[in-house]
Amino acid sequence: MGRPLGAAPPVSRGAARGSVYRGPAGQWAFLAHRVTGVLVFCFLLLHIVDVSLVARPELYDEVHALYGNVLLRLFEVGLLFALVFHSLNGLRIVLVDFFPGAIRNDRRVLRTVVVVSVLATAAGGWVIMEPFLSGRVFG
């Protein structure tokens, strides 16, 4: 989402506190977009390092096995939510920016973004947690 293009960085000191967007819903979407974006970015940096271990197969497999741990599975569910929310909200931003007027009820679209993100995370999360829940993978 970034900042509205016309607004230079120094102006946004007050804007970060007040509402740049009309109403709190857009402001929360803005904040959630930033938070999920930063989280995914941080994971990306970590993920580049763990995949680079593929040059040493034994070490790669040893480190990679950690992703099956129940805590990291929970983390992966969180990552899924961040990815889906950031994607759908990003799509909403693209629609707002490129097709002015296409979205008539922005609050309802926002609610749809959140609901679909939660549903997708629940469905994907069940698949991710299933090996643990059914007892095939411990810890």
Add this chain to the structure above:
Amino acid sequence: MTVTEAPPAPARRRAGAEAWSWLFMRVSGLLLLFLALLHFAITHIVNDVVDTDYSFVARRWDNPLWRVFDWALLALALGHGLNGVRWIVDDYVRSPRARAATKAAVYTLAGGLFALGTLTIVTFEGV
């Protein structure tokens, strides 16, 4: 211009580096929607994460198209994320010196990891 006129479209007002950065975020974002979600689906939903071990990677990267896919994902995600972090640093890091230092650190880290990721994909020799 009358006062009742709607404000001009932001993109038209100032077509500089920031406008390109704005456009890049939208275009890379749309591409990443498919690349990142597909990548996640393959490695966490279709396959269990435990099964995406070394032999899985070796089989997958046997096909150069998957290397292109993964490299595109790497480059676009890093670029998109880095630009987002740049916006955030501009918004919250007030002192010019701290801002420059923060950006230098983030750019160095991301640049180094981009090189590492690229080397990983390009130099990998399977099984």
